[in-house]
Every structure is written in structure tokens, then in C-alpha cells.
Amino acid sequence: MKIALPDAEATTLLGQAIAPLLAPGDSLLLYGPLGMGKSTLARGLIRALTTPDEDVPSPTFTLVQFYESDPPVAHFDLYRLTRPEEAFEIGLDDALDEGCAVIEWPERLGDDPGRFLGADQLIIEISEQGDGRLATVSGVGRWETGLKELHV
Numbered sequence: 543m544k545i546a547l548p549d550a551e552a553t554t555l556l557g558q559a560i561a562p563l564l565a566p567g568d569s570l571l572l573y574g575p576l577g578m579g580k581s582t583l584a585r586g587l588i589r590a591l592t593t594p595d596e597d598v599p600s601p602t603f604t605l606v607q608f609y610e611s612d613p614p615v616a617h618f619d620l621y622r623l624t625r626p627e628e629a630f631e632i633g634l635d636d637a638l639d640e641g642c643a644v645i646e647w648p649e650r651l652g653d654d655p656g657r658f659l660g661a662d663q664l665i666i667e668i669s670e671q672g673d674g675r676l677a678t679v680s681g682v683g684r685w686e687t688g689l690k691e692l693h694v
């Protein structure tokens with residue numbers, strides 16, 4: 543599924559649309575080069591699950607930021623992960639036991655990111671399209687059919 547994101551507001555709205563569909567165990571994988579809008583989407587999603595003015599810093603150096611929402615959400619930025627196994631040390635598997643995970647730079651999990659994740663994965667790849675962006679959305683596990691619920 544392809545979704546045009548003409549401006550940053552559209553990226554935020556996509557995050558907002560995904561938020562109510564998330565359940566514990568879900569991973570949202572956000573692929574795309576530097577500055578594509580991954581954190582913008584994550585912020586829209588997290589604010590929809592918490593409060594509209596929630597402080598949602600990019601976890602560039604901490605690698606992860608946890609939110610006590612319903613479901614709980616953990617926001618990962620793996621850009622600075624030094625090796626895939628470090629994902630366990632920063633609590634990726636524990637986060638998925640209790641809640642859902644939004645993951646920027648999932649490339650850092652190596653060739654088989656599935657070994658760190660649950661069965662249910664929503665995958666969004668953001669690329670450039672003119673002045674805006676294009677989101678290419680796919681799903682694994684319950685998200686294969688769950689995509690039908692996503693209306694933006």
C-alpha cells in the first residue's frame with residue numbers, strides 16, 4: 543500500500559491513524575534515510591496514545607524512550623546501535639512482552655530483524671516524493687490483514 547505524504551502534517555496524521563490500531567506485541571518498523579520523517583510519524587503516534595503536547599524527544603543517544611500509555615509504547619532509534627544483539631540489552635524484547643515498539647533504523651537489527659521481534663509487524667518505508675514523502679506500507683502476521691483497518 544502506498545500513501546502520499548505531501549507535508550510533515552500528513553506524516554503526523556499517518557502516525558495518529560496507526561495509534562488506535564496498535565496492540566501489545568506489535569512492532570512498527572520505520573525504514574528510510576536520514577531526515578525522511580520517521581521521528582515525525584513516531585511523535586504523531588505517541589502523542590495520540592498519550593497527550594497532544596507530550597514531549598517526544600528523538601531517542602538518538604538513549605536509543606529508547608518508554609511511554610506509559612495504553613498500550614505501553616517504546617520508541618527506539620537504533621541508528622547508534624553498535625551490534626544487533628545490543629537490542630536485547632536496551633530492552634526490545636521486554637518492551638514487546640508488555641507493549642508495542644516503534645523502531646527507527648531497524649536496519650541496525652541485521653539481516654534477520656525478525657529474531658528480535660514478535661510475529662506482528664507493520665512495516666513503513668518512507669522515501670522522497672517531490673517536496674514531500676511517499677510511505678510504502680506492508681504487514682507481517684496480523685498486520686497482513688490488519689492493513690485494511692488503516693484509513694488516512
Ligand SMILES: Nc1ncnc2c1ncn2[C@@H]1O[C@H](COP(=O)(O)OP(=O)(O)OP(=O)(O)O)[C@@H](O)[C@H]1O
Binds near residue numbers: 577579600
Ligand atoms: N511528508 C513530509 N514532507 C516534507 N517534509 C517532511 C515530511 N515528513 C516530515 N518532514 C520533515 O522532515 C524533517 C525530518 O524529520 P524527522 O526528524 O522526523 O526525520 P527522521 O527520519 O526521524 O530523521 P533521522 O533519520 O535523523 O532520525 C523535519 O523537518 C520534518 O518536518
Ligand SMILES: [Mg+2]
Binds near residue numbers: 580582600646
Ligand atoms: Mg528520527
